[in-house]
Amino acid sequence: MPLSLLRKLEILADAAKYDASCASSGGAKRNARDGGIGSTTGAGICHAYTPDGRCVSLLKILLTNFCRYDCAYCVSRRSSNVERARLSVAEVVQLTLDLYRRNCIEGLFLSSGIARSEDDTMSDLVAVAKTLRLEHGFKGYIHLKTIPGADERLIGEAGLYADRLSLNMELPTEAALKAYAPEKDVGAMKKGLATTRSCIEAALGEAKPARGRIGRAAPRRFAPAGQSTQVIVGADRSSDITILRNSTALYSSYDLKRVYYSAFSPTGHPSAALPDIATPLLREHRLYQADWLLRFYGFDLRDLEQATPEGMLSLEIDPKLAWALAHRGDFPLDVNKAPRERLLRVPGFGVRAVDRIIAARRLAALGLADIARLAGAIGRARPFIVTRDWRPGSLLDDGALRRKLTPPAKQLELFS
Amino acid sequence: MYWAPMPIDAHAVQFRAMARRCLTLDIAPAGVSFASPDAAPLFDRVPEVDAPASFSVPKAYAELLKLAICHQAPDRFSLLYDVLWRIRHGEASLADNPADAAVARLNDYAHNVRRDIHKMHAFLRFREQRVDDRTVFTSWFEPKHFILRQAIPFFVDRFSTMEWFIATPIGTAAWNGSELVYGPPAERAPQPADAVLDETWLTYYRTTFNPARLRLKAMAAEMPRHYWANMPETRLIPAMVSGSGRRLQDMAARAPDPVPGRSQRVRPRP
Incomplete structure (x- = not known):
């Protein structure tokens, strides 16, 4: 008996949910005032949240979970006993439009197992995006996977219809890939990321006005929201620093918008090579914090290496606090005088808090209460700052400071 | 003490007109009470003025007004007038100072209003219905603040080729594919199956x-x-x-x- 559409949706959404990417932001602004349907505002919208705290922004599904590969960490590997299904191009298009018209989603996130050849799979992904855009005038968000080893021309076509392209490295080192995904061609994966990068850059280059021309040509759209990748955390034994070193290389080599970290999660279909043991979600969270420090707070890899002697980020305290405790000589900072890049190093101060402090201190010298209001909270920052009415004194040298700033271990949320 | 009647869902234009009257009459913030037009008046109404003062306000204040006035907190009008009064009396860049208590509170209101608008864009669900021979997408949504007119343009941009009707306790919005019509507050009705x-x-x-x-x-x-x-x-x-x-x-x-x-x-x- 053929599977119903709802059953196929169930199988293929279940297989796609281990991909952490949900962004629907960035890229060109569009609307449906001139026909078609849909819009993108530049900022993404999360249309719902599930009890795992993750947002539902895009219809995230696979075209098929039939796959010729046998990657140990993947629920769709060929040796898994999971039920298989395949959606047609028309079915994915219909599901996307149906849910979009009810305002349930921002658009589509489409990935696929590799059931036939790499090129066949990539062609099918492109066909879905092309049908949505050209036949239905769909202006919503589309995120497509690029398939390692697929023809460059197909990737070049995918970027014309998709807002974002992504190719998951999945493991942080070549050795780990060899161990758990021995059939994957690391060279083809890197080439895929590089192809997308050069297509994006070529499109941006064309958009620059030619010498002597007035005005500028409309930029050719190529994946305007850029490309991203994902790394699974805890499937192999790589340390946090190894993972972050790999991310730093990926960001700089392929101009990625995001590296997503996905804590290895049981699927119910364990492989003999990889036990179904969940990675603590807190480890994933600390990696995101460290990734943010590297990209938005002026930290470099050496700063983090110094604060993580064993190569692992502390689960107890956030990586900025860990760094500050190891560099007490750099503090306290006078919030009324310190430059922006130093303020960004104060534990508990986010980028927005720092910008608010800088705006406010132009008008009046700030006290501790002002900082509490501007930063939202003051607990972690207090020992590291000087204000109009506050000096930390010996608090900063207190041997027990780390313990005092460690939040009490959270009680696990009980299954009710 | 004067009474400045303000409808519960007053928008920026109504507030500006009243604030201009108060400033023309040199009424200090402590001398005016903004309250519903339906409330039993305790004080004399702010008198009409023939030629209310005309002035421009800093951009930061205009932005703050646009959003904070949608908040449901009853004290938003008096806070907005207080900040406006001080801007006109020597504190020109007050609206830029997030350390000021009144500005901080209004920033907080603006933040909550912006969030409510965003949540309406995110959480509103349409149900497809056949009405006569037409397909109409209908929705019932309950925002926290008076955000209807701020939130609706998003739906026009996104669903401009659909016919839709959004009902809320603070008003309705109907789009027929080319024209937008706002209506009075509605009550929750049973939702059709979809x-x-x-x-x-x-x-x-x-x-x-x-x-x-x-x-x-x-x-x-x-x-x-x-x-x-x-x-x-x-x-x-x-x-x-x-x-x-x-x-x-x-x-x-x-x-x-x-x-x-x-x-x-x-x-x-x-």
């Missing part, structure tokens, strides 16, 4: 949840309970949560999959 929303969407929502990552606080922080009543998927949450422990135990107890025979035959293509 197979996509009631089956496809619920199936997807249930499936995309990973039981190994239960984080209820994170969910509730981003999806406040206030909005749940009009989101059909939220009624699945109790069963999803209570079933997740058992699903995890089942998964933990599973031996590695027996390798399906098919997998012996397929390999990546060279």
Whole structure:
């Protein structure tokens, strides 16, 4: 008996949910005032949240979970006993439009197992995006996977219809890939990321006005929201620093918008090579914090290496606090005088808090209460700052400071 | 002391007119009470003035006014007037100072209003209905603040080729494909069935949840309970949560999959 559409949706959404990417932001602004349907505002919208705290922004599904590969960490590997299904191009298009018209989603996130050849799979992904855009005038968000080893021309076509392209490295080192995904061609994966990068850059280059021309040509759209990748955390034994070193290389080599970290999660279909043991979600969270420090707070890899002697980020305290405790000589900072890049190093101060402090201190010298209001909270920052009415004194040298700033271990949320 | 009547959903234009009158008459913030036009008057109305003062306000104040006035807190009008008065009496850049208590409070109101607008864009659900021979997408939504006119242009941009009707306790908006018409407050009516929303969407929502990552606080922080009543998927949450422990135990107890025979035959293509 053929599977119903709802059953196929169930199988293929279940297989796609281990991909952490949900962004629907960035890229060109569009609307449906001139026909078609849909819009993108530049900022993404999360249309719902599930009890795992993750947002539902895009219809995230696979075209098929039939796959010729046998990657140990993947629920769709060929040796898994999971039920298989395949959606047609028309079915994915219909599901996307149906849910979009009810305002349930921002658009589509489409990935696929590799059931036939790499090129066949990539062609099918492109066909879905092309049908949505050209036949239905769909202006919503589309995120497509690029398939390692697929023809460059197909990737070049995918970027014309998709807002974002992504190719998951999945493991942080070549050795780990060899161990758990021995059939994957690391060279083809890197080439895929590089192809997308050069297509994006070529499109941006064309958009620059030619010498002597007035005005500028409309930029050719190529994946305007850029490309991203994902790394699974805890499937192999790589340390946090190894993972972050790999991310730093990926960001700089392929101009990625995001590296997503996905804590290895049981699927119910364990492989003999990889036990179904969940990675603590807190480890994933600390990696995101460290990734943010590297990209938005002026930290470099050496700063983090110094604060993580064993190569692992502390689960107890956030990586900025860990760094500050190891560099007490750099503090306290006078919030009324310190430059922006130093303020960004104060534990508990986010980028927005720092910008608010800088705006406010132009008008009046700030006290501790002002900082509490501007930063939202003051607990972690207090020992590291000087204000109009506050000096930390010996608090900063207190041997027990780390313990005092460690939040009490959270009680696990009980299954009710 | 004067009484400045302000409708509960007053918008920036109405507030500006009243504030201009008060400033022309040199009424200090402590000398005026902004209250509903329906309230029993305790004081004399702010008198009419023939030629109200005309002046421009700093951009930061105009931005703050546009959003903060939509907040439901009764003191928003007096806070806005207080800040305006001080801007006109020597503190020109006051609206830029987030350390000022009144400005901080108004910033907080503006933040909550912006969030409410965003949540309306996110959490409103349409149901497809046949009305006569037309397809109309209808919705009932309950915002926290008076945001209808700020939130609606988004739906015009996104669903401009659909016919839709949005009803809320603070007014309605109808779009027929070319024209937008606002109407008076509505009451909740039974919602019509819609197979996509009631089956496809619920199936997807249930499936995309990973039981190994239960984080209820994170969910509730981003999806406040206030909005749940009009989101059909939220009624699945109790069963999803209570079933997740058992699903995890089942998964933990599973031996590695027996390798399906098919997998012996397929390999990546060279």
